[in-house]
Amino acid sequence: KPRVFSGIQPSGGLTLGNYLGALKRFAMKQDEGIETIYCLVDLHAVTVWQDPEALRRQTREAAAAFIASGVDPQRSILFNQSQVGAHAELAWLLNCVARLGWMNRMTQFKDKAGKNAEKASLGLYAYPALMAADILLYHATMVPVGEDQKQHVELTRDIAAKFNHDFGVEFFPAPEPLIEGTATRVMSLRDGTKKMSKSDPSDASRINLTDDADTIAKKIRKATTDPAELPSEIDGLKDRPEARNLVNIYAALADMTPAQVLGEYGGKGFGTFKPALAELAVEKLAPISTEMGRLMADPAEIDAVLGQGANKADAIARPIVERTYEIMGMVRSR
Numbered sequence: 392k393p394r395v396f397s398g399i400q401p402s403g404g405l406t407l408g409n410y411l412g413a414l415k416r417f418a419m420k421q422d423e424g425i426e427t428i429y430c431l432v433d434l435h436a437v438t439v440w441q442d443p444e445a446l447r448r449q450t451r452e453a454a455a456a457f458i459a460s461g462v463d464p465q466r467s468i469l470f471n472q473s474q475v476g477a478h479a480e481l482a483w484l485l486n487c488v489a490r491l492g493w494m495n496r497m498t499q500f501k502d503k504a505g506k507n508a509e510k511a512s513l514g515l516y517a518y519p520a521l522m523a524a525d526i527l528l529y530h531a532t533m534v535p536v537g538e539d540q541k542q543h544v545e546l547t548r549d550i551a552a553k554f555n556h557d558f559g560v561e562f563f564p565a566p567e568p569l570i571e572g573t574a575t576r577v578m579s580l581r582d583g584t585k586k587m588s589k590s591d592p593s594d595a596s597r598i599n600l601t602d603d604a605d606t607i608a609k610k611i612r613k614a615t616t617d618p619a620e621l622p623s624e625i626d627g628l629k630d631r632p633e634a635r636n637l638v639n640i641y642a643a644l645a646d647m648t649p650a651q652v653l654g655e656y657g658g659k660g661f662g663t664f665k666p667a668l669a670e671l672a673v674e675k676l677a678p679i680s681t682e683m684g685r686l687m688a689d690p691a692e693i694d695a696v697l698g699q700g701a702n703k704a705d706a707i708a709r710p711i712v713e714r715t716y717e718i719m720g721m722v723r724s725r
């Protein structure tokens with residue numbers, strides 16, 4: 392039976408990249424009638440330092456962003472990871488299945504640890520094994536993610552296969568990464584070769600879901616671009632990462648293909664295209680930030696939603712982690 396699992400770290404305010412690469416598609420999967428489980432991965436967030444008060448606020452804000460983007464807690468399971476203990480339990484078991492050689496190939500660790508990897512937390516190194524646990528704990532078959540997470544889903548497949556092979560079982564199904572649409576990798580507004588990221592020190596590099604209309608318009612107006620006009624064919628975007636990024640963002644927001652966008656704006660300059668993009672972005676994002684503001688006014692209600700989601704998640708996860716202990720030979724007697 393198809394089952395979708397995906398997550399987002401509440402490690403800062405969410406960006407347009409998170410919205411187009413993840414949240415918008417999460418709501419679409421739910422609306423296709425597939426069973427959907429969505430998690431605010433707070434255990435992943437603390438692999439780098441998080442101020443405790445900020446983490447609490449960001450977790451609630453991320454929950455509000457999910458709901459405002461169309462994830463309905465009645466139809467999807469929405470919860471924060473640390474409230475379902477089985478995530479950490481299965482992660483430990485999978486730490487003992489994953490191989491150091493596999494972990495050493497993970498590019499996200501290299502990117503996030505930077506030059507001084509000795510100073511990175513052990514948790515940051517083990518991050519992909521925790522992510523494998525998140526997915527396998529629900530026997531999820533589909534994982535909608537942005538392009539940056541593809542390698543981790545592939546590692547999850549390797550961990551599942553090794554577990555099944557080592558214990559001679561067909562227990563964990565191999566999940567498929569779902570990387571769909573024109574916004575699988577939204578780039579920084581300041582540098583078309585870098586991913587738009589909530590942890591980028593430059594606020595001008597990203598659009599936050601909580602930015603007001605003026606801020607959104609200003610950031611798009613100031614986005615780095617070359618001086619040429621937009622081409623009429625996709626091929627013309629090949630060596631123009633900044634132009635390509637803005638066209639892809641427009642396409643994803645408008646539910647068009649990049650070719651359709653160029654059909655409309657090919658031959659026009661950024662003086663025309665940027666204001667049109669800003670208007671479209673404000674039109675699509677303003678209702679989300681308004682709804683987030685409304686939900687954030689009642690944090691107790693958000694906490695209640697996350698608690699109910701955690702109960703539903705636990706009902707699926709607990710038997711699967713128990714079975715994993717049994718398969719591995721641990722005595723279960725209570």
Ligand code: AQP
Pocket residue numbers: 398399400401402403406408409411412413535536537538539540574575576577578586587588589590591
């Ligand atoms: N720029 C992006 N374009 C498309 N998809 C993106 N995602 C993130 N950035 C982009 C997708 O959002 C989901 C949640 O990501 P995450 O918050 O768990 O971690 P991340 O990928 O590390 O995202 P950030 O924003 O870059 O966070 P920081 O700065 O904290 O590392 C994933 O599906 C991701 O692909």
